[in-house]
Amino acid sequence: MTAVGDVAVDPSVDGAAPLVGEAARLVEEARSFLGRTPGPTRVARDPVNLPMVHHWSQALGDRNPAYLDPDGSSRGHLVAPPGMLQTWIMDAPRDPSAPSPSDEVMRRLDAAGYTSVVAVNYEHEYVRELLHGELVSVRTYAEDLSQEKQTALGPGYFTTTVYEYLVGAEVVGIGRMRILKFKPPVKADVGERVRPAVGRDNAFFWEGVEARQLRIQKCGGCGVLRHPPAPLCARCGSTEQGYVVAVGRGVVYSHVTHHYPPLPGVETPHTALLVELEEGVRIISELAADADPADVRIGLPVELVFQKVPGGQLLPAFRPVA
Ligand SMILES: [Zn+2]
Known part of the structure; x- marks a missing residue:
């Protein structure tokens, strides 16, 4: 997948606003979760299946017979569109008492005041094609955490969460989602509310x-x-x-x-x-x-x-x- 967002960064300003006290401690604590063992594993609600592939193909206008037509597929069997990788584990049950290393990073950035989020890019790496009936699971870890950056949205940290997609113990795909966690701007003058349009009827x-x-x-x-x-x-x-x-x-x-x-x-x-x-x-x-x-x-x-x-x-x- 390609970039889903873009954030302007001033490269001349790096960590310009010194963090003090509690926020600095939380960010350093967040850093301690980088590179930790991925987990916990979350299992998809449903196996790879043709009805969901139909919805996807219709929405994207991709009628590749390898996804839809077993007789027209040169493989002799159907495969899932690679771009659907993330959809198989969407809404996969999550145990809130067992946070992933990436969740731990996010929690600490939230606590340090970097509560807003914008996706910067999301890359997929496809290791092999998915077959119908396969049950996908996913586990995540935190790959990196930048120094504080001054961005157009406010000061924040870039961080990458790696998604390992599995069938059984086999890694079938990898996703890298990079986001900016930033401090929302302090309340400024919000301007004036739009006036109602008043006419004969109202x-x-x-x-x-x-x-x-x-x-x-x-x-x-x-x-x-x-x-x-x-x-x-x-x-x-x-x-x-x-x-x-x-x-x-x-x-x-x-x-x-x-x-x-x-x-x-x-x-x-x-x-x-x-x-x-x-x-x-x-x-x-x-x-x-x-x-x-x-x-x-x-x-x-x-x-x-x-x-x-x-x-x-x-x-x-x-x-x-x-
Ligand atoms: Zn009437």
């Missing part, structure tokens, strides 16, 4: 927000409630529109927390919420700034607040019911 909603009311559109024809606002009732076809004011209570129907990349006017971590209101409609909103994303779960009772986001815009948000 002006009542934003006027409501200014008045600290959460207004839900109500059809003037059949009385159905809906959000977001629309010009026409999907149920009865009426263009007559009114609204009700939500009481401001509901439950979390779904949620996702955004960490990266930075977005204008958004302080991370930022939790977007899909709230099911007591009135029966769902609204996309966000977690109040004073609430903890770790407390959010599906079904959590929440209540409405109004808060100013960076740039001064007033927006509805929700926080857990006290």
Whole structure:
């Protein structure tokens, strides 16, 4: 496989920011795991099989008969596409109490503050072709750990994890994944949140927000409630529109927390919420700034607040019911 990412490095700066105390100790401890015996071995959930090869071949547009057509294959049998090597062990069961040397390196870099990661490149070396029915396993070790580098993303360390792919005790392929573990930049001015587009159909909603009311559109024809606002009732076809004011209570129907990349006017971590209101409609909103994303779960009772986001815009948000 070829490079999946690229990071600009200033070669003139190498270890420029001296590490002190605990972080330095952790990085040196991480270094002590380099070159240690690979392990533990994780075994694929499924053997090499034609259905997965079909999905791969279709996705990549590679119809090589050696992968798909036993009669068209010059080998007399089917083989797996070499590039599928990693897919066979994806989601292979892992024992969290038995970390690999590479896991040990990552844990210490995390603890030293280098918590962000970007893949730099991933190389595969294919020792032999994989046959259908073979059960692949993998074990990893940490190959190297650079000195601290100043990169465009922040200060960090490059490190390579080696994946040894096995069938039984035989190594059938090797993967080398190089990543940059870096310190995320300290919180800077996040800029201004994008302003909503206000038009004839949703002006009542934003006027409501200014008045600290959460207004839900109500059809003037059949009385159905809906959000977001629309010009026409999907149920009865009426263009007559009114609204009700939500009481401001509901439950979390779904949620996702955004960490990266930075977005204008958004302080991370930022939790977007899909709230099911007591009135029966769902609204996309966000977690109040004073609430903890770790407390959010599906079904959590929440209540409405109004808060100013960076740039001064007033927006509805929700926080857990006290
Ligand atoms: Zn209607």
